[in-house]
Amino acid sequence: MSDAPIGIFDSGVGGLSVWRQVVHHLPAESVVYLADQAHVPYGQRCASEIQHYCSAIAEQLLQLGCKAIVVACNTASAIALEPLRCAFPSVPILGLEPAVKPAVELTRSGVVGVMATPATFQGELYRATVGRWAGDVRVVEQVCIGLADLVEQGELEGERCDAVLRGFLQPMLQAGADTVVLGCTHYPFVIEAIRRLGGPSLAVLDPAPAVARHLGEVLGREGVLRAAAPDQRGDRHRFFTTGDAHRFDRAVARLVGASCRSEQLAWHNGQLRRA
Numbered sequence: 001m002s003d004a005p006i007g008i009f010d011s012g013v014g015g016l017s018v019w020r021q022v023v024h025h026l027p028a029e030s031v032v033y034l035a036d037q038a039h040v041p042y043g044q045r046c047a048s049e050i051q052h053y054c055s056a057i058a059e060q061l062l063q064l065g066c067k068a069i070v071v072a073c074n075t076a077s078a079i080a081l082e083p084l085r086c087a088f089p090s091v092p093i094l095g096l097e098p099a100v101k102p103a104v105e106l107t108r109s110g111v112v113g114v115m116a117t118p119a120t121f122q123g124e125l126y127r128a129t130v131g132r133w134a135g136d137v138r139v140v141e142q143v144c145i146g147l148a149d150l151v152e153q154g155e156l157e158g159e160r161c162d163a164v165l166r167g168f169l170q171p172m173l174q175a176g177a178d179t180v181v182l183g184c185t186h187y188p189f190v191i192e193a194i195r196r197l198g199g200p201s202l203a204v205l206d207p208a209p210a211v212a213r214h215l216g217e218v219l220g221r222e223g224v225l226r227a228a229a230p231d232q233r234g235d236r237h238r239f240f241t242t243g244d245a246h247r248f249d250r251a252v253a254r255l256v257g258a259s260c261r262s263e264q265l266a267w268h269n270g271q272l273r274r275a
């Protein structure tokens with residue numbers, strides 16, 4: 001079982017920001033990454049739709065023999081994490097939530113900003129996280145419609161990207177935020193631009209390294225962590241997309257520097273099939 005792969009999924013390329021941390025922290029592991037690009041972005045879809053996609057994807061990852069699943073999407077985690085854990089109790093399922101706790105610990109101005117999709121802000125998970133950790137720190141929510149699309153399109157820099165980011169940063173900075181949480185896995189791919197536009201006094205938090213460390217702890221506890229050995233690198237990573245496989249291969253190379261030949265999946269009557 002410890003030789004089985006870890007499954008990671010997202011609506012698109014965003015979860016690759018988690019993939020690269022998992023591969024970095026757990027180099028002996030093999031990973032199956034699934035991008036549901038046929039339906040990206042998830043952020044403005046309704047909860048029942050997102051739940052349906054997530055459960056079909058989890059089923060597919062289990063059929064591929066995954067020993068654990070990481071929902072590398074804040075939106076999908078906000079909506080579907082608990083239903084997935086109930087539906088698939090045989091494997092650990094980890095999700096992403098905006099890193100409000102570390103932001104609250106870090107802020108000196110007493111104001112933190114959270115950048116995320118509309119669906120993430122509407123989810124129970126986000127409300128619970130803020131309720132639990134914010135205390136007397138003010139949390140400024142910034143809905144970032146269109147930002148995940150820019151990352152999907154590979155537009156990570158340039159005037160249009162800067163203008164979009166400025167529009168999102170300005171209200172948080174004006175409110176006095178000195179710490180900004182990236183509450184969507186697509187956003188770490190524009191973290192350099194956010195840092196440049198936000199200035200040197202703005203701390204920008206990407207939760208992916210903490211998620212990768214937590215995954216290692218969970219696998220260890222479950223007794224399914226693959227022992228690290230220099231000759232045993234998990235180099236058989238597999239990639240699947242419900243979108244255009246060639247386009248996705250180019251995005252993987254550009255975003256995380258990995259060369260891959262992704263495999264095609266297609267939706268048929270609400271279920272995923274190998275194309």
Ligand code: DGL
Nearest residue numbers: 014041042043074075185
């Ligand atoms: N990567 C997803 C997240 O973390 C969102 C992008 C989307 O809207 O599909 O929320």
